[in-house]
Amino acid sequence: MAHTIKDVSRLSGVSTATVSRTFSNPDSVKKATRDKVMEAARILNYEPNAIARSMKLQQTEKIAFLICKEYGSILDEFYAGICDGIMAATNRSDYQLLVSTERDWTSMKRNQVDGVILGGHASLKLIQECRRLDMRIVLVNNEVGGFDFPCVVADEEMAVRLGIEHLIARGHTRIGMLAGRFSPYVCERRYNAFKSVMAEKGLPILPGHVMITDPDLSASTETAVAMMTQAEPPTAILAANDEIATGTMKAAIRLGKRVPDDIAILGIDDSRVCTALEPELTSVHIFRDQMGVESAKMLLALLQGKEPEEKRMVIRPELIVRKST
Amino acid sequence: MAHTIKDVSRLSGVSTATVSRTFSNPDSVKKATRDKVMEAARILNYEPNAIARSMKLQQTEKIAFLICKEYGSILDEFYAGICDGIMAATNRSDYQLLVSTERDWTSMKRNQVDGVILGGHASLKLIQECRRLDMRIVLVNNEVGGFDFPCVVADEEMAVRLGIEHLIARGHTRIGMLAGRFSPYVCERRYNAFKSVMAEKGLPILPGHVMITDPDLSASTETAVAMMTQAEPPTAILAANDEIATGTMKAAIRLGKRVPDDIAILGIDDSRVCTALEPELTSVHIFRDQMGVESAKMLLALLQGKEPEEKRMVIRPELIVRKST
DNA sequence: CTGAAAGCGCTAACAG
């Protein structure tokens, strides 16, 4: 059994209260006393017991990041990026970070964590469960209409707008979109943004110029082939994400079309694959790290009792022009 | 303040012990009593307090995954894969998972977690600190000579061997390697394996046929260009990982060399980029998920007091032949 | 500046 505050108290000849103060509020203890305590602690290899502290304080100093998605691997590049950001922000505080998935977060006990960041398509059931246990909640890459939870999202409309405006600037008017079935929230936003921005620009969306595909590589490739082999194919394709854009590139290669001369291709997310491809893929960068950082900061602020001034934080994307457009 | 076991005890008219039993060992309580307790708990919106439980049991039922790396982003595809595996295995147990980095794991208090999985190049200092606090330790993607810590690693030698044998089967004899400066443990293993397997096969390593590069895309591209523009370049290049292989592919494209006819290229890791490239990249799959799963299982077993039969678990890789060789 | 003591919510040994 490890030594406790009592052992240190005994060895150093001071009370347990003083030992406690030495560790949690050093300034309130005279230096001489403090030194005695620290020396005893060193000898005994004493380290404060985090559980007992939590018990007394009734807070865990832990938050959880719960990933709510069903498709693909859990920590894909997008969520890993968010997680990186959350880690960075959490680690700078006194909090520690638990990571799990919606599916596995079953053993919900009170006081496991002080708050949660829900990433992606969190079910209402999960949200209500968290509220029932008095946890503070922040959503990331999702928002729930009508409930007004604090959330951090990317400006999906702006992402699509940046893409379309770039294609227009390159002289394209027959622009198509390959939408995909991945995160419901994101997909819907990007899809709707495409329709509204095209309308705003006065560009018609021709029949067959919007298709929906599963987000994996082979499905996107097939769908892109179908789009490009129409009688009147688009001259530029906006893919709903880089994975789909990659499939579109493969389709172009298979059909012997030159990118960007015969067909311009543009992704969203700006993932690592963009620079691996040839030609390198133009994409709209979504600042996933920043989304993570901001959501963690928001939750931490909430836990300090501060209400954030803006409950809905929108992270602005940035167009990265490369060689595919 | 949330309700406690006492409130439930009072409302249901049984002792606190019975309430406790109802939640942690239901079978030891008569059904009728149990129902009364559950009903009271429901009414009061009671949920057991995890901290108090930990306090009593003197264990947190939490483990930590500490990522020890300096280059690149924290949760890159490789470590995200390991983390996925750890999450899966952890979530199937009663444990929960903390994720942090070596750099940030400073506020080391006793009883924050019951054990740790150290991923990558853990410093001896960190390991000793963990031991001092009586934590159980498992290393993943690393091992420490002479200390005999439980560890899970990939069979790096076999990965290289599979690659070389494949290239030999394709008729290559002038095989080069692009080694890289990423994880010291892995790099060294792959590099040494290359030399020993080549020797074993009786193939000479020609001057300039082994080069070391930074692992980023542009450095690998430059280095690969240098290797391919020698007087007598290799006919096949084994890259130390897929990122470097990607750079090698770019070098081939830049030099107008056809892959695999003019130059065969082979990666290690089998990351997502392999199928994005054209031609698709042959690579040796490292089962990172499995590494995560096994390391978590090992740690969990250790925490149950079981000593694992094998302290050093080696995960066998698998060659995935695609179009680049 | 330091000490005594109460108590955070739960579990488990023991008694009935």
Next chain:
DNA sequence: CTGTTAGCGCTTTCAG
């Protein structure tokens, strides 16, 4: 099968 009770290790009020 159920109740009583003694802590787990720490923080914090209140006194000194």
